[in-house]
Amino acid sequence: MIQSVSKLKSKFQEINIRDTINSGQVFLWEKKRDKWYGIDGEKILVIDEKKREFRKNNDEFYFFRQNDNFEEIYSYLKKDKIVKKALREFPGIRLLQQDPFQCYISFIVSSNSNIPNIKTRLQNLCRKFGEKKVINSNEFFLFPKSSVISNASLSQILDCGVGYRAKSIKEASVAVTRGEIDFENLKNMNYYEAKQELVKVLGIGNKVADCILLFSLNKLEAFPLDRWMLRILQKYYSNKFEPATKTITDKTYESIHQKVVKHFGKYAGYSQQFLFKMERELNNKKWL
DNA sequence: ACCTGACCTCGTCT
């Protein structure tokens, strides 16, 4: 009994790179031989798939949130029976701390779409507007700077296959170059203040804002409520939260979020990541 | 204030 608990705990402390990359947080990662290559803003991260921990203070250390207190997070996560089950199945998943601008554009691009499409569009944006780099004789394109997208024409952005999202992508980039959206400021605000700023941007609603807050702005109580999460809440928690519908109003979203934080605690975002991974795998959904 | 439909594209399915 004691042994199985401590075994789960020690497993939880080991990162699983592949599961983490394939948990819907990032789109610009690919595996070549035994290494994963990922674009994070103007950096390229190269990680051995077998890697289980990182030396303190390098880029990967922060990207995989190794400075989080897992003992404490674990103690919150295991309180919920379903999350505990997901944790047992995918103990090596981590939240990621991504480059904010890339994350911001990525989730604007993600709306009403699916992972293969999102990935293609983001690759197109990088190829068209990003700087080329060669690593281990592999060619990569960095994520574009906000200034480059700001100055691009709508038709250039449309060439990337983003459809009606082109206008949002452009306006969102302009907001950053003008300083109306300042990610360092947002990091210093609380969850509600930061979210309020984000949803002012065209193309950012409740769900996209929560993804940006959770995956790049260090707001661990953010709990993106997409179709999947609503389905999960209905399936495993029946009527504890709200009746599930395809679309929900701002007010309902807010009300569910409050109940969610009350139930899952201040690391609700971590809980969400485990639940999401478990249910998507259960339904054989595609990753990268 | 809440509710509805339209929306670009493209990978998948038939």
Add this chain to the structure above:
DNA sequence: AAGACGAGGTCAG
């Protein structure tokens, strides 16, 4: 092989 379907939402009316 061509045509329809729908996808981790958002916005306007």
